[in-house]
Amino acid sequence: MRATVAGLHAELVNYDLVVWTAGNVSGRIPGEDLFVIKPSGISYDELTPENMVVCDLDGNLVEGAHAPSSDTAAHAYVYRNMPEVGGVVHTHSTFASAWAARGEAVPCVLTAMADEFGGEIPVGPFALIGDDSIGQGVVETLKGHRSPAVLMRNHGVFTIGKDPKAAVKAAVMCEDVARTVHVARQLGTPLPIGPDHIDRLYDRYQNVYGQRSPR
Amino acid sequence: MRATVAGLHAELVNYDLVVWTAGNVSGRIPGEDLFVIKPSGISYDELTPENMVVCDLDGNLVEGAHAPSSDTAAHAYVYRNMPEVGGVVHTHSTFASAWAARGEAVPCVLTAMADEFGGEIPVGPFALIGDDSIGQGVVETLKGHRSPAVLMRNHGVFTIGKDPKAAVKAAVMCEDVARTVHVARQLGTPLPIGPDHIDRLYDRYQNVYGQRSPR
Amino acid sequence: MRATVAGLHAELVNYDLVVWTAGNVSGRIPGEDLFVIKPSGISYDELTPENMVVCDLDGNLVEGAHAPSSDTAAHAYVYRNMPEVGGVVHTHSTFASAWAARGEAVPCVLTAMADEFGGEIPVGPFALIGDDSIGQGVVETLKGHRSPAVLMRNHGVFTIGKDPKAAVKAAVMCEDVARTVHVARQLGTPLPIGPDHIDRLYDRYQNVYGQRSPR
Amino acid sequence: MRATVAGLHAELVNYDLVVWTAGNVSGRIPGEDLFVIKPSGISYDELTPENMVVCDLDGNLVEGAHAPSSDTAAHAYVYRNMPEVGGVVHTHSTFASAWAARGEAVPCVLTAMADEFGGEIPVGPFALIGDDSIGQGVVETLKGHRSPAVLMRNHGVFTIGKDPKAAVKAAVMCEDVARTVHVARQLGTPLPIGPDHIDRLYDRYQNVYGQRSPR
Numbered sequence: 001m002r003a004t005v006a007g008l009h010a011e012l013v014n015y016d017l018v019v020w021t022a023g024n025v026s027g028r029i030p031g032e033d034l035f036v037i038k039p040s041g042i043s044y045d046e047l048t049p050e051n052m053v054v055c056d057l058d059g060n061l062v063e064g065a066h067a068p069s070s071d072t073a074a075h076a077y078v079y080r081n082m083p084e085v086g087g088v089v090h091t092h093s094t095f096a097s098a099w100a101a102r103g104e105a106v107p108c109v110l111t112a113m114a115d116e117f118g119g120e121i122p123v124g125p126f127a128l129i130g131d132d133s134i135g136q137g138v139v140e141t142l143k144g145h146r147s148p149a150v151l152m153r154n155h156g157v158f159t160i161g162k163d164p165k166a167a168v169k170a171a172v173m174c175e176d177v178a179r180t181v182h183v184a185r186q187l188g189t190p191l192p193i194g195p196d197h198i199d200r201l202y203d204r205y206q207n208v209y210g211q212r213s214p215r
Numbered sequence: 216m217r218a219t220v221a222g223l224h225a226e227l228v229n230y231d232l233v234v235w236t237a238g239n240v241s242g243r244i245p246g247e248d249l250f251v252i253k254p255s256g257i258s259y260d261e262l263t264p265e266n267m268v269v270c271d272l273d274g275n276l277v278e279g280a281h282a283p284s285s286d287t288a289a290h291a292y293v294y295r296n297m298p299e300v301g302g303v304v305h306t307h308s309t310f311a312s313a314w315a316a317r318g319e320a321v322p323c324v325l326t327a328m329a330d331e332f333g334g335e336i337p338v339g340p341f342a343l344i345g346d347d348s349i350g351q352g353v354v355e356t357l358k359g360h361r362s363p364a365v366l367m368r369n370h371g372v373f374t375i376g377k378d379p380k381a382a383v384k385a386a387v388m389c390e391d392v393a394r395t396v397h398v399a400r401q402l403g404t405p406l407p408i409g410p411d412h413i414d415r416l417y418d419r420y421q422n423v424y425g426q427r428s429p430r
Numbered sequence: 431m432r433a434t435v436a437g438l439h440a441e442l443v444n445y446d447l448v449v450w451t452a453g454n455v456s457g458r459i460p461g462e463d464l465f466v467i468k469p470s471g472i473s474y475d476e477l478t479p480e481n482m483v484v485c486d487l488d489g490n491l492v493e494g495a496h497a498p499s500s501d502t503a504a505h506a507y508v509y510r511n512m513p514e515v516g517g518v519v520h521t522h523s524t525f526a527s528a529w530a531a532r533g534e535a536v537p538c539v540l541t542a543m544a545d546e547f548g549g550e551i552p553v554g555p556f557a558l559i560g561d562d563s564i565g566q567g568v569v570e571t572l573k574g575h576r577s578p579a580v581l582m583r584n585h586g587v588f589t590i591g592k593d594p595k596a597a598v599k600a601a602v603m604c605e606d607v608a609r610t611v612h613v614a615r616q617l618g619t620p621l622p623i624g625p626d627h628i629d630r631l632y633d634r635y636q637n638v639y640g641q642r643s644p645r
Numbered sequence: 646m647r648a649t650v651a652g653l654h655a656e657l658v659n660y661d662l663v664v665w666t667a668g669n670v671s672g673r674i675p676g677e678d679l680f681v682i683k684p685s686g687i688s689y690d691e692l693t694p695e696n697m698v699v700c701d702l703d704g705n706l707v708e709g710a711h712a713p714s715s716d717t718a719a720h721a722y723v724y725r726n727m728p729e730v731g732g733v734v735h736t737h738s739t740f741a742s743a744w745a746a747r748g749e750a751v752p753c754v755l756t757a758m759a760d761e762f763g764g765e766i767p768v769g770p771f772a773l774i775g776d777d778s779i780g781q782g783v784v785e786t787l788k789g790h791r792s793p794a795v796l797m798r799n800h801g802v803f804t805i806g807k808d809p810k811a812a813v814k815a816a817v818m819c820e821d822v823a824r825t826v827h828v829a830r831q832l833g834t835p836l837p838i839g840p841d842h843i844d845r846l847y848d849r850y851q852n853v854y855g856q857r858s859p860r
Contacts, residue, residue, distance in 0.1 A: 015234060019660060019817050019818065019821045020814055020817050020818065022757060022821075092755070092757050092821075092825070094821075094824055094825050094828060095828060097755065097825045097829075098825050098826075098828035098829035098831075098832075099829075101754050101755055101825065101826065101829035101835035101836065102829055102832065102833045102834065102835050102836065103836045104832075104833070109316050109369055110307070110312065110316055110369055110370070111344070111369055111370045111371075112237060112307050112370075112371070126836075126838075126842075128842060128845060128846065129756070129846070129849065130845075130849060153836065154754055154755055154756055154835070154836055154838050155755070155756045155757075156756075156757070169235055172234050172235055173234065173235065176234045176237075176307075176309075179309055180307070180309050180312045180313050180316065181313075181316065182828065182831070182832065183309060183310060183313035183397065184312075184313035184314075184316035184317055185832055186313075186397070186401060186831060186832070187313075187317065187319075187397065187400055187401070188317045188319070189317070190316040190317055190369070191316065191317065191318045191341075191368065191369055193341075193369050197341075197343060200343060200345075201343065201344070204344065204345060230449060324531050324584055325522070325527065325531055325584055325585070326559070326584055326585045326586075327452060327522050327585075327586070384450055387449050387450055388449065388450065391449045391452075391522075391524075394524055395522070395524050395527045395528050395531065396528075396531065398524060398525060398528035398612065399527075399528035399529075399531035399532055401528075401612070401616060402528075402532065402534075402612065402615055402616070403532045403534070404532065405531040405532055405584070406531065406532065406533045406556075406583065406584060408556075408584050412556075412558060415558060415560075416558065416559070419559065419560060445664060539746050539799060540737070540742065540746055540799055540800070541774070541799055541800045541801075542667060542737050542800075542801070599665055602664050602665050603664065603665065606664045606667075606737075606739075609739055610737070610739050610742045610743050610746065611743075611746065613739060613740060613743035613827065614742075614743035614744075614746035614747055616743075616827070616831060617743075617747065617749075617827065617830055617831070618747045618749070619747065620746040620747050620799070621746065621747065621748045621771075621798065621799055623771075623799050627771075627773060630773060630775075631773065631774070634774065634775060
């Protein structure tokens with residue numbers, strides 16, 4: 001899990017979701033009340049399996065020579081309250097954060113959004129770092145939506161997944177659709193997709209896509 | 216053909232036309248009712264000639280250890296109904312998909328568009344994945360235009376070519392002109408190019424350009 | 431000169447000024463009525479000193495196994511009519527081409543523009559490929575301005591320099607300022623820079639900057 | 646310090662803050678009235694510890710085979726007048742320069758801005774190169790704000806830090822938030838963050854973040 005989490009940060013860099021040290025990936029250790037997360041303030045090209053840190057579900061450092069990410073409390077809150085979640089990602093990716101700065105959900109006007117998010121990407125509350133406020137905002141907002149991504153107001157994005165790779169995929173797709181819908185909106189109003197069509201696309205994608213059910 | 220199709224996916228990545236696994240290239244096998252296509256849900260850096268899959272023109276898997284791309288039915292429909300087509304590409308590239316989200320054709324206001332597309336890049340219907348609807352929409356729209364690219368409403372782009380490389384080129388040029396015309400429109404109205412000028416540019420480019428007819 | 435011209439195409443790729451094969455660099459051979467130019471329709475990663483072609487100032491192929499760039503006539507016209515020019519570059523770079531699509535000059539609202547262009551980047555006429563029209567438009571427009579770059583209407587950019595590297599620099603800077611001024615204009619009106627300030631910046635940059643006059 | 650300053654220029658390239666030779670980093674030599682700066686007009690991939698130049702705090706060349714950056718006088722003025730500063734960076738990065746072209750401060754509407762800049766990124770005066778005007782404008786503007794970055798009108802960005810790496814980080818973050826706030830503003834008005842919240846975020850980030858105080 002240390003190697004997986006360290007390696008997945010390269011995808012955040014590769015897809016231009018982060019600058020400097022401002023984003024992080026974590027992964028729950030299967031069968032234990034622990035998760036692996038990025039150390040705080042370490043640059044992406046210095047991340048190794050060895051310098052990842054291990055925390056318990058209250059966000060306390062359990063193993064590691066560095067302080068955990070300053071966003072650890074939010075990750076821990078998600079793992080405590082969403083037992084089905086195996087990975088969490090946080091970024092300040094440009095287009096998603098721009099929707100978040102306006103406090104505006106990304107409307108579902110692309111079939112790829114229906115596939116992946118099953119509807120709009122919702123907005124969570126404004127919350128200060130330092131206690132459980134961010135984690136609470138993430139969990140309460142996600143529980144009311146099919147979307148694995150939430151835009152935290154004036155802040156950035158949190159995504160979840162069954163494992164860290166799925167959460168990273170959600171972060172990549174979130175920025176991609178946030179950008180495309182932004183660009184579409186710059187010159188007019190995107191055409192809506194009906195809720196029934198969104199349901200059919202979401203159901204198919206979640207159940208058929210990929211190598212899970214070869215035909 | 217497996218090596219060609221596998222290799223051309225690198226151009227989709229190189230030109231930022233795709234994220235994660237959301238785009239695909241296929242190529243008809245000359246002289247046979249078969250085509251090679253990307254396997255479903257496999258990341259671009261894992262593609263090899265060996266894991267490409269071969270399908271018949273009804274989209275049935277003929278050879279390969281993986282399930283074919285979830286867009287295989289659309290590719291198959293194009294090959295069945297457009298015998299002159301040797302390659303098909305599908306992407307959700309940002310600017311083309313933004314025009315598609317508004318259901319708006321890209322107007323031909325650049326000489327490079329006249330060269331490559333011979334006019335506007337048209338919009339096809341909204342269609343759900345799962346049967347022939349997407350393929351039908353692609354073929355019916357392309358048959359009425361000189362453009363090798365069609366913007367499928369709320370979805371993305373399909374392009375065709377005499378071979379897979381030509382279809383990839385059309386996908387690259389489609390995103391490039393979709394972006395430039397978008398940017399031009401952000402600050403005003405691009406100047407039109409007259410239909411006669413478009414015809415002259417298109418005819419010259421299709422017949423003279425490149426190494427086909429050295430002078 | 432073959433090696434220089436072949437190598438400089440990598441800068442066009444590096445700075446995202448070109449896609450596929452849609453841009454070219456040429457360089458006059460000092461002391462001779464000849465210039466080196468990119469072959470037509472060859473991709474950038476296949477360019478070598480050996481496959482560059484040599485043309486006379488009427489654009490006729492003098493040496494080389496490939497057809498010269500389809501823009502050769504325009505390059506040749508510039509060399510015939512501007513003896514001080516040693517390098518020419520043509521691109522369809524996104525932001526410059528967007529201003530060109532509207533037929534609008536880029537106003538000089540950045541000190542870097544005053545330095546490099548000495549004022550606005552002007553717009554040349556609409557011209558079809560195939561005779562001297564493009565070359566004439568380039569030369570006539572450049573002769574009335576200090577700018578080494580001209581936006582050809584609905585088409586793209588031509589830049590000139592004392593040698594090919596200077597022309598490539600002008601193409602890079604042209605796209606950079608076209609993008610920044612576009613972005614500035616999206617949210618309001620950039621503040622003007624007075625003509626006397628533009629003159630002082632231009633004079634200083636052309637005469638003092640770089641390693642030409644160490645102090 | 647020569648190696649540090651030479652190496653940090655790679656971050657300017659990596660984060661797309663500069664084109665050609667138009668940006669520079671400098672670093673004060675601890676305990677001496679000297680600083681290391683980029684040579685003028687040398688491309689980024691040719692920079693080495695050896696070709697960096699050393700200047701005194703009046704901007705005079707003390708050591709080095711090349712002329713110092715044309716922006717040396719501005720760097721020197723900052724070091725003379727802000728003894729706590731150990732690094733200075735100057736760029737023409739796109740989005741920051743676009744705000745600068747309109748003479749408009751970037752409003753603090755992102756928690757990441759509150760963290761790093763403690764409020765808006767302010768605008769300094771229009772100033773011509775050639776004397777102390779730019780340096781004076783930088784210093785006077787920065788002295789009235791917590792921001793380590795200033796947008797110089799119609800020009801670009803200057804950032805400061807306790808060392809050159811901190812100044813580079815400020816330049817990277819400045820462009821990142823200038824871009825995100827620009828994108829947010831394109832489709833409406835970002836929600837404000839209250840001054841008390843900005844204070845709490847700034848205080849926490851400056852005192853707790855990173856590896857300085859492991860918990």
